[in-house]
Amino acid sequence: MPEYRMIRRKMTGEGNFLVAIGQKVKSNDVIAKMKNLSGQLTRVFVSDDICSEPSTLQEKLRVSEGYKVAKGDILAENRHFFTRRVSRSPVPGVVALVSNHLGCIFIRNPLPESTEKEIYITAEALNMNKLKFSDAIRVKQGDIVDQGRILVDVKPPVTAPALGRIREVDIKNGRLILSPLYHRPELVAHVQGVVTAFPEESVCEIQVYGEELQGAFGYGGESSGTLEVVDCGIKRLTTEDLPAELTGKIVVTAGDVASEALELMMKQQGLGLICGSLSPTVLREFCPQDPMTFLGSRMTIPFPIILMNGWRGAMDKQVWQIFQKHQGALVSVDAETQLRANVIRPRILILLTPPEEGMKP
Amino acid sequence: MNTTVISLLEQTQTVPTMQRIAQRLKLKPREFAAAVAFCGIHMTLYPLWIHMWGQLGVELPLQMVDTDPETIGHSDTPWKMIVFSCSQTKALLHVQTKGFSDKPDLFQKMMIHPFRQLIESLDDDGRFVAYAEALPILTDIGCSTDHNVPLDIPMLSLEKLESQFDLWRDWGKQMEPRLYAWLQQHKGDSVTPEKAIELYREFAAVLWQELLQKKIIQAAPLPTGWFSQLKGFRKEVFHGTALLQGDHESFWYRHEKWK
Numbered sequence: 001m002p003e004y005r006m007i008r009r010k011m012t013g014e015g016n017f018l019v020a021i022g023q024k025v026k027s028n029d030v031i032a033k034m035k036n037l038s039g040q041l042t043r044v045f046v047s048d049d050i051c052s053e054p055s056t057l058q059e060k061l062r063v064s065e066g067y068k069v070a071k072g073d074i075l076a077e078n079r080h081f082f083t084r085r086v087s088r089s090p091v092p093g094v095v096a097l098v099s100n101h102l103g104c105i106f107i108r109n110p111l112p113e114s115t116e117k118e119i120y121i122t123a124e125a126l127n128m129n130k131l132k133f134s135d136a137i138r139v140k141q142g143d144i145v146d147q148g149r150i151l152v153d154v155k156p157p158v159t160a161p162a163l164g165r166i167r168e169v170d171i172k173n174g175r176l177i178l179s180p181l182y183h184r185p186e187l188v189a190h191v192q193g194v195v196t197a198f199p200e201e202s203v204c205e206i207q208v209y210g211e212e213l214q215g216a217f218g219y220g221g222e223s224s225g226t227l228e229v230v231d232c233g234i235k236r237l238t239t240e241d242l243p244a245e246l247t248g249k250i251v252v253t254a255g256d257v258a259s260e261a262l263e264l265m266m267k268q269q270g271l272g273l274i275c276g277s278l279s280p281t282v283l284r285e286f287c288p289q290d291p292m293t294f295l296g297s298r299m300t301i302p303f304p305i306i307l308m309n310g311w312r313g314a315m316d317k318q319v320w321q322i323f324q325k326h327q328g329a330l331v332s333v334d335a336e337t338q339l340r341a342n343v344i345r346p347r348i349l350i351l352l353t354p355p356e357e358g359m360k361p
Numbered sequence: 362m363n364t365t366v367i368s369l370l371e372q373t374q375t376v377p378t379m380q381r382i383a384q385r386l387k388l389k390p391r392e393f394a395a396a397v398a399f400c401g402i403h404m405t406l407y408p409l410w411i412h413m414w415g416q417l418g419v420e421l422p423l424q425m426v427d428t429d430p431e432t433i434g435h436s437d438t439p440w441k442m443i444v445f446s447c448s449q450t451k452a453l454l455h456v457q458t459k460g461f462s463d464k465p466d467l468f469q470k471m472m473i474h475p476f477r478q479l480i481e482s483l484d485d486d487g488r489f490v491a492y493a494e495a496l497p498i499l500t501d502i503g504c505s506t507d508h509n510v511p512l513d514i515p516m517l518s519l520e521k522l523e524s525q526f527d528l529w530r531d532w533g534k535q536m537e538p539r540l541y542a543w544l545q546q547h548k549g550d551s552v553t554p555e556k557a558i559e560l561y562r563e564f565a566a567v568l569w570q571e572l573l574q575k576k577i578i579q580a581a582p583l584p585t586g587w588f589s590q591l592k593g594f595r596k597e598v599f600h601g602t603a604l605l606q607g608d609h610e611s612f613w614y615r616h617e618k619w620k
Contacts, residue, residue, distance in 0.1 A: 079424055080610070080613050
């Protein structure tokens, strides 16, 4: 049933909200700008460094969660038996987690705001001939590299300037292309509604009016677009069933989907897919990573996919009727899925025009 | 400087006092050597040293050893000793002094996780789980690397040491006026905390040498030849490393404020 709902939007890094309480937001509005993004986690075995038991770590800590540290800053200190032992941070960052059980601290190294432009490393720029350049390359196409990893083993070595994926190793032309894996340093509303509160420094609550549905599994991140219900019964959705124009649309089908249809959706810049099921074989063809391992936002695909019923079977009749009822409505999808502790299921929010009394702030 | 600290040794009558303590404690020779290092020099003499110099206006740091690689590795320091935790009920003490286990990098090596794990795994019979990375350190401290052979280091119960601690405390009290008198004679104008700590180290080293020479303690240098590896020769010889068994954290909290 449609009703007023509170949607929490959270920044993943330090930043500022660009909206105020009472402000109306649309789904494509940027509501926050982040200064930096959460980067890699570095584990520091603090208890080992200071020769102490994990159970007594808390009293020896000099930092707490959320504390900013520079490289070399003291994390913990032990002064037993006239001996000073310290544990220093090997990287700059923010203390993300303190484990009193393992006796270690996790430091998150924030990624600086960066362009999404690809980084080109060429033999020409390094004053090398192409043969030597190809010999010195230490990565292969598809590798995900950390910032600082050696890409070309020359003197001095050429290292990755950012966390990214090796898009291309072109030995013939003496070229290496690195695609930075930075996410957008902006937080988009993805829903339309009214900002009602900021319960935490990094969280914004938006009141929306609509209907919420939950899927079984999801792949990819968040998206919002117009609901495009494709009624082909419970049979497999093929390219013939898809409408000619898919830009800005989130396609819904009751059954499963052919891999050609997925390819077409990608070409036509569809914004999402909600289907009854999708066979693992089709998913494996379409996804760059193993779909059995990389669920939710960990899978990098062009648009989010939500499976309402799992790997096989059609969508529940009642759910299908809800989608049919709201054909053409604005829909917000979040494919985030986590199956272990703190289970998260993908969410579909059909955003509707509020009743006549207007939106309650 | 040696002559200076020898005069302190004579003035404070430390060696005969140690002889008396040895007779009363009735510990095995190498256990007594470890007890002298830990209870005597580390836990009694150093706090007393801080207290006495404090009365003369020289404030010494409570931490004599800093495990920072830059400061721990000075091989010319005459006396180096460290006590570090390996588990809640096991702490290891390690002594290095002139001619007696002089390996500056050993301190850092001993604090690595596999070695601490090996010590943690020790049972009452000295049997342990052999961790590959820790085995070379066993050789460095003069022990067999065969995991079927019990670890040959003295094991001291902190509970027992604590029950005998009054003897060390009494020694400290005896030392107090004598040490104060001597320090007043030798304080000079330019004594810095660093110099005062260096003087303490010199005194500890000289005391150790004297106790060895008078055969009050047995702490032979690390074996260097095949002959010295013979079992009979190594019996009851303290190689600089001993295990302290018991709740060392609470032991420390009870004793850290002693003056």
